[in-house]
Amino acid sequence: MTTVPKKKRTAFFILSFIILAGVCATVFAVSLKKGMHVDEYYSYGLSNYSGNNIFMSVDLGKTYTDPKQPFLDYMTVQPGNGFSYDNVWDKQSADVHPPFYYVILHTVCSFFPAKFSIWFAAVINITFFSGLILLTYLTMKNLTTRRSTALTAALFCALAGGLIQINTFLRMYTMLMFITALLTWLHVKYYKNQPLQFFICYPLVILSGMLTHYYFFIFLFLQGLYFGFSLLLRRRWKSALLYLADTLAASAAAVFVFPAMIEHIFTGYRGKESLDNLAASTGYIDGLKDFFQIISRNLTGNLLYVILILFAAALIWRLRTNKKIAVKHIELWGMLLIPTVCYFLLVSKIAVYHYDRYISPAYPVLILLISGTIDFTARAFFTSRNLRLTVVLLLTSGCILLSYWGCDWIYLEKQTEPAVETAQKYAGLDCIVINDGVNFWNHTLYYEVINYETLTFLSSADLKVYAETDAYHKRPVIVYIMNILEDQDALLRDLLAQNPSYSGFTHLTDSHFARAYLLQ
Numbered sequence: 001m002t003t004v005p006k007k008k009r010t011a012f013f014i015l016s017f018i019i020l021a022g023v024c025a026t027v028f029a030v031s032l033k034k035g036m037h038v039d040e041y042y043s044y045g046l047s048n049y050s051g052n053n054i055f056m057s058v059d060l061g062k063t064y065t066d067p068k069q070p071f072l073d074y075m076t077v078q079p080g081n082g083f084s085y086d087n088v089w090d091k092q093s094a095d096v097h098p099p100f101y102y103v104i105l106h107t108v109c110s111f112f113p114a115k116f117s118i119w120f121a122a123v124i125n126i127t128f129f130s131g132l133i134l135l136t137y138l139t140m141k142n143l144t145t146r147r148s149t150a151l152t153a154a155l156f157c158a159l160a161g162g163l164i165q166i167n168t169f170l171r172m173y174t175m176l177m178f179i180t181a182l183l184t185w186l187h188v189k190y191y192k193n194q195p196l197q198f199f200i201c202y203p204l205v206i207l208s209g210m211l212t213h214y215y216f217f218i219f220l221f222l223q224g225l226y227f228g229f230s231l232l233l234r235r236r237w238k239s240a241l242l243y244l245a246d247t248l249a250a251s252a253a254a255v256f257v258f259p260a261m262i263e264h265i266f267t268g269y270r271g272k273e274s275l276d277n278l279a280a281s282t283g284y285i286d287g288l289k290d291f292f293q294i295i296s297r298n299l300t301g302n303l304l305y306v307i308l309i310l311f312a313a314a315l316i317w318r319l320r321t322n323k324k325i326a327v328k329h330i331e332l333w334g335m336l337l338i339p340t341v342c343y344f345l346l347v348s349k350i351a352v353y354h355y356d357r358y359i360s361p362a363y364p365v366l367i368l369l370i371s372g373t374i375d376f377t378a379r380a381f382f383t384s385r386n387l388r389l390t391v392v393l394l395l396t397s398g399c400i401l402l403s404y405w406g407c408d409w410i411y412l413e414k415q416t417e418p419a420v421e422t423a424q425k426y427a428g429l430d431c432i433v434i435n436d437g438v439n440f441w442n443h444t445l446y447y448e449v450i451n452y453e454t455l456t457f458l459s460s461a462d463l464k465v466y467a468e469t470d471a472y473h474k475r476p477v478i479v480y481i482m483n484i485l486e487d488q489d490a491l492l493r494d495l496l497a498q499n500p501s502y503s504g505f506t507h508l509t510d511s512h513f514a515r516a517y518l519l520q
Contacts, residue, residue: 011147015154019133022158023126026167029409030122033168034447035416038512040170041443043121044075046091047106050084054094055439058457063470067431067455071446075116082110093260096270100211101172121170128178129167132364133158135181140368142188143332144375148389153371156396160367161403162298166360169411172212173357179209180219181364184336187227191332199242203250210254214265218346219361220247222339230331274350287348294356295344299366301402307395311373314380333372340365355410370399415512416447422509422516423451423478430454430471431478433514434491437461441482441513448511452478460485463494474501476520483513492517 042054051057056074064070081087088106092099101124108120136157141150157163166173183205190198209216224247231240255261265271277283296304340362351358374395378388431452435442437459449455456471460481466472479495481488492505496519508516 007147011151014151015134015137018137018151018154018158019130021155022133022164023130025159025164026122026126026129029164029168029412030118030125032412033118034420035413035512036118036444036447037169037411037413038441038444040118040121040411041075041446042095043102043105043170043172044109044116045443046095046097047088047102048077048081048109049074049091050078050081050087054091056443057439058442060437060457060459060462061465061469062456063430064455067450067452070455070457071443071450072114072116074443075446077106077109077113079113082113083107089258092258096264096268097172097213098211098254098258098261098264100208101175101213104175118170122167125167125170125174128175129163132163132174132178132181135178135185136364136367139181139185139188140371142185142192143368143372149371149375149392152375152392152396153368156371156400157364157367159400160299161301161400161405161407162295162356162360163363163367165298165407165409165411166357166363168409169357171357173360176209176213176216176361177364179205179212179216180361183209183220183223184365184368187223187335188332190227191328191335194239199246202243203246203253206247206250207254207257210251210261211258213361214261214271215347215358215361217265219339219343222342222346223335226335226339230335270352273352277350277352284349287351287354288345290354291344291348291351291359294354294359295366297403297406298356299363299370299403299406300399301404301406303395303399303402304370307370307373307377307399310377314377318380333369336365336369336372340369371396419509419511419516420447420451423448426478426508426518427451428453429476429478430456430473431480432456432458432466432471432495433480433482434458434460434463434485435482436484441484444512445480445514448516449480460491463491464498466495467498472499476502476518478508479505479517479519480511480514481517483515488515488517492519495519 045056046054049056051074056070058070077084083106085103085106088099088102092102104124105121108124109115112120133154137150137154140153141147144150163177166177183202186198186202186205189195206220209220224243228240228243231243266275296302300307343362344359347358374392378391378395382388382391429452431449431454433442433445433449433455435457442457454471456469458466458469471477479492481491485491496502496505499519502519504520506518506520508518510516
């Protein structure tokens with residue numbers, strides 16, 4: 001019986017503790033959510049809704065005695081509809097994203113029919129985040145061969161505010177970070193020993209990434225291009241051909257499995273917007289500034305500027321003292337740096353919105369680069385191992401702590417809290433929601449309207465049916481009007497004219513896509 005060396009056991013326990021810390025930080029952050037982003041509702045709806053379209057359907061003029069009912073019909077797996085993957089495929093074909101994440105969320109929700117919880121999606125993020133921390137350790141271990149450096153990088157990954165913030169967004173981006181980290185680890189591992197298993201795992205990673213998010217195409221192309229050229233420069237002709245064949249075969253398989261991706265990319269509204277941005281002659285500098293600030297704030301709390309200055313000084317010092325850097329190390333770190341910089345430059349140009357989620361696929365590599373930069377700087381200036389470790393831990397801890405200050409924590413939806421508190425204050429009243437006859441934004445009112453006694457949806461084009469609904473009575477009533485409807489005062493006067501019991505209305509609060517009024 002072989003015994004595991006003490007250093008390996010120690011590293012295993014420390015890494016386990018780091019992963020646990022990352023999980024706990026994520027659980028705590030998710031528990032602080034006050035509502036959901038509009039796209040998070042779609043995560044559930046497009047995974048589970050069995051209706052004929054991708055939007056939440058409601059019966060106009062019907063009074064729901066349980067306000068949760070129309071929302072649960074949309075966001076939960078209905079009894080008998082569990083594990084209906086054809087439905088998931090159809091919904092995503094009609095939307096703008098590939099289906100892999102939705103398949104996983106639908107699978108989780110299928111075990112809890114007619115139930116809704118943010119933790120169904122959160123547990124997916126937690127699982128992939130745990131794997132991401134492990135991959136960060138393994139990749140850095142391959143890059144530096146030092147467990148202490150690898151553990152520090154894993155700690156940075158586990159607790160950096162930017163990654164925790166992405167984890168609170170109940171979408172596919174944590175899963176996408178895991179896949180980009182897995183792709184990077186495979187490439188780094190190949191540099192070390194060219195394992196045959198690479199050519200088995202690599203196409204599976206491509207297939208997974210392409211079926212998760214279309215921004216993976218960009219990351220794959222850039223990192224794959226660098227890796228392919230490096231194979232050619234080293235005259236590994238057979239490996240280069242096999243690599244190209246693997247890439248093309250996996251890409252073709254992804255299109256075969258989900259052919260709608262071609263339409264999504266080239267003719268879908270999101271694809272068109274990105275292509276329009278690529279062709280535009282303005283706005284690029286703003287994009288570069290915004291995304292660099294996101295990286296700096298969310299990962300280092302703006303300590304990145306200091307780290308880069310120290311790194312430049314360390315590099316100059318090392319070159320002046322005639323300490324050479326191995327070509328293989330330059331090639332390896334170049335594979336991380338060059339594709340990531342190119343990804344940053346391209347996404348800054350094509351991204352429809354300047355949000356952290358669009359740059360987040362590069363976060364795993366950025367964590368490695370920043371950790372590597374800190375480690376290189378400490379090694380250049382200090383010969384004492386303990387002193388180097390102290391400096392590395394201090395700088396890494398500084399990045400982690402300041403990153404919590406740098407993040408805006410937008411996915412906690414704190415702005416929803418006043419609207420929910422208002423709804424709870426008037427919980428005994430009935431509620432009317434006036435939309436434009438289309439159900440595009442209805443689901444965003446979930447956390448507010450579930451507090452009321454009853455819920456009735458009306459179309460602005462046919463408010464006369466109000467007098468025929470169960471919401472027509474003498475008691476005060478809460479009315480939400482979707483922001484897409486401009487002349488809201490006229491709509492409210494129309495309701496007042498139908499019910500002589502009411503003398504006026506008062507604006508109470510603003511929701512994401514609606515304004516709330518009290519009629520009395």
